[in-house]
Each structure stands twice: as structure tokens, then as C-alpha cells.
Amino acid sequence: MTQTTRPVRSVLYIPGSKARALDKARGLPADAIIFDLEDAVTPDAKDEARVTLRAELDKGGYGERMKIVRINGFDTDWGRQDVEAMKGADIDALLLPKVNSADDLQALADLIPDVPLWAMMETPEGVLNAQGIAAHPRLGGIVMGTNDLVKELGCRVTADRMTVMTSLQMSLIAARAAGVLIVDGVYNAFKDDDGLRAECEQGRDLGFDGKTLIHPAQIDIANELFAPSQADIELARRQIAAFEEVEASGQGVAVVDGKIVENLHIVTAKALLSKAEAIASLEG
Ligand SMILES: CC(C)(COP(=O)(O)OP(=O)(O)OC[C@H]1O[C@@H](n2cnc3c(N)ncnc32)[C@H](O)[C@@H]1OP(=O)(O)O)[C@@H](O)C(=O)NCCC(=O)NCCSC(=O)C[C@H](O)C(=O)O
Numbered sequence: 098m099t100q101t102t103r104p105v106r107s108v109l110y111i112p113g114s115k116a117r118a119l120d121k122a123r124g125l126p127a128d129a130i131i132f133d134l135e136d137a138v139t140p141d142a143k144d145e146a147r148v149t150l151r152a153e154l155d156k157g158g159y160g161e162r163m164k165i166v167r168i169n170g171f172d173t174d175w176g177r178q179d180v181e182a183m184k185g186a187d188i189d190a191l192l193l194p195k196v197n198s199a200d201d202l203q204a205l206a207d208l209i210p211d212v213p214l215w216a217m218m219e220t221p222e223g224v225l226n227a228q229g230i231a232a233h234p235r236l237g238g239i240v241m242g243t244n245d246l247v248k249e250l251g252c253r254v255t256a257d258r259m260t261v262m263t264s265l266q267m268s269l270i271a272a273r274a275a276g277v278l279i280v281d282g283v284y285n286a287f288k289d290d291d292g293l294r295a296e297c298e299q300g301r302d303l304g305f306d307g308k309t310l311i312h313p314a315q316i317d318i319a320n321e322l323f324a325p326s327q328a329d330i331e332l333a334r335r336q337i338a339a340f341e342e343v344e345a346s347g348q349g350v351a352v353v354d355g356k357i358v359e360n361l362h363i364v365t366a367k368a369l370l371s372k373a374e375a376i377a378s379l380e381g
């Protein structure tokens with residue numbers, strides 16, 4: 098599976114300092130894990146977290162879950178030490194926080210070869226430079242950092258997220274233009290399932306590949322809402338069948354449920370079926 102077809106419906110942050118949570122993650126149904134050395138770890142726990150995390154990664158047992166390590170930025174004392182500690186580790190990506198430009202990613206790329214890089218989109222400068230960041234040759238994915246964005250923009254958190262909508266969409270457009278994955282920001286109220294459900298639906302409808310999460314109880318909702326539903330799958334199959342039929346008679350437009358279906362809709366339908374297959378193979 099290439100990085101862009103790999104399911105990332107649920108992307109769970111785990112503080113690198115919490116050994117129990119790091120162990121628990123081996124049995125959680127998250128598609129991806131962000132092992133965090135940045136904001137979820139207090140300054141006095143940074144050195145120990147780095148050692149704990151490397152030991153847990155070396156132990157393995159995380160299966161097919163995508164393993165992403167969020168390091169500290171290079172404007173801190175810890176960023177370079179985090180990179181050193183992750184050299185040779187069995188990980189799928191390093192995630193750089195507060196990326197302002199492609200140069201920030203290049204500084205990380207210069208320190209470590211081969212490992213794909215992911216970028217946190219969570220500063221106004223980063224959002225304005227989203228196109229260049231997404232186009233960096235080592236970039237595999239973008240993670241929205243909506244908490245930092247709210248802080249930096251000086252806006253309020255609203256239920257409809259209109260205050261961060263421009264940033265979400267600029268980042269998403271940049272990711273799509275570059276062909277990299279992009280996952281939505283976290284929903285802080287981790288006991289509010291209805292609120293999480295609404296935000297997942299919004300993120301999915303906007304085009305995000307999945308949602309970052311802070312608690313295991315959020316995983317099932319994200320997995321459900323970022324997967325094609327049975328109705329989506331059946332409609333895609335009917336569209337493909339109907340289009341093949343009209344195509345065989347030399348026409349380019351079918352009608353399904355009173356709506357036109359053209360070749361471009363078939364591309365979307367096939368992509369949806371590929372995603373459903375990738376999820377089934379991951380879960381199987
Ligand atoms: C939010 C929490 C502090 C809550 O922790 P806790 O009170 O321990 O929760 P529970 O008692 O309900 O936990 C039940 C069991 O689940 C395990 N657990 C909890 N959280 C996780 C997790 N994230 N991953 C794996 N396992 C987890 C507990 O260990 C319990 O297990 P057991 O004892 O066996 O029953 C806590 O959930 C937490 O710390 N969450 C992560 C917070 C975090 O990572 N924050 C940083 C990322 S958010 C961010 O920075 C985004 C971005 O940068 C931005 O700007 O927006």
C-alpha cells in the first residue's frame with residue numbers, strides 16, 4: 098500500500114512519556130499513532146520520554162498501524178536530540194511541529210535520510226506557505242494543529258469551526274495539489290461523542306483523510322465516519338455498472354438515481370472502492 102492509499106481514519110496521539118498508554122496502543126484499533134515528544138510531554142519529562150519511546154518502538158508489536166513520531170521543533174533544546182534518538186527506529190514518519198516553511202522541513206531532511214516527513218500545519222505563516230510545504234519532496238502528510246492555530250490567530254473555538262475554516266481549506270487544497278495525506282485536528286472534549294461525531298462528519302465532508310485523536314474512546318467514531326459506508330459502496334458499484342453499460346453502447350453519460358454519472362464520477366467511485374478494500378484488508 099502506498100502512503101497515500103493507506104487508511105488514516107484514526108490517528109491517535111500518545112504522550113511518549115506514558116509507558117502504560119504506549120503499551121495499551123498495541124491493542125487499539127487506530128490506523129495510525131502519533132508518538133508525541135512535543136506538547137503532550139512536559140519539559141522535565143522530555144529526556145526520559147525520548148528513551149522510553151525508543152525502547153517501546155524497539156520492542157515492536159504495533160502491527161500495521163502507521164507509526165509517526167512527533168519531535169520537538171528545532172527552536173527548542175530537544176528537537177535535534179529527538180531526531181538522533183529516532184535514527185534507525187522502525188517508524189513510518191517523523192512529524193515536525195509548527196512548520197512555517199519548506200525550509201523548516203529541509204532542516205529536518207538534512208539531519209535524517211530516508212524517513213518520510215510529516216508537517217504540523219498550525220501557524221499563520223505555515224498556512225500561508227502551505228503550497229510550498231506540501232510540495233516538499235520528502236513530505237508524506239499534513240496534520241492540522243487546530244489548538245495552536247486558534248492560539249496564533251487569536252480567534253475563538255466555535256462549533257461550526259468557521260474561525261479556522263480558511264486555514265483548514267488552504268491546507269487541504271495544498272495537500273491535494275501535492276498528492277499527500279492530510280488529517281484533521283483534534284476534538285478536545287474527549288468525552289463528548291456527539292460533538293466528535295459532528296466534527297468528524299465535517300472533516301470528512303471537507304475532504305480530510307482522517308482525524309487526529311487524543312483518547313482511545315474516540316477511535317471507533319473516527320473509523321466509522323472516515324470509512325465509506327455500505328450505502329456509499331453500493332452506490333459506487335451501481336455507478337460503475339451503469340457507466341460500463343452506456344459506454345458499451347458508445348455513450349458517455351449514465352443516469353443513476355436521477356443523477357448523471359460521467360467518467361469523472363467513475364474515478365471517484367473506483368477510489369472509494371479502493372479505500373474500502375484497503376480498510377477491509379487492514380481490519381482483516
Ligand atoms: C486526555 C488524557 C489526559 C486523559 O487521560 P486519562 O485520564 O488517563 O484517561 P482515561 O482514564 O480515560 O484512560 C483510560 C485508559 O486509556 C489509556 N489512554 C488514555 N489516553 C490514551 C492515549 N492517548 N493513547 C493510549 N492510551 C490512552 C489510559 O492509559 C487508560 O489505560 P488503562 O489504565 O489501561 O485503563 C489522555 O487521554 C491523554 O494524555 N491524551 C493525549 C493528549 C495528547 O497527546 N495531547 C497532545 C496532542 S493534541 C495537540 O497537541 C494537537 C496539535 O498540536 C494542536 O495544536 O492542536
Ligand SMILES: [Mg+2]
Nearest residue numbers: 219242244245
Ligand atoms: Mg500544536
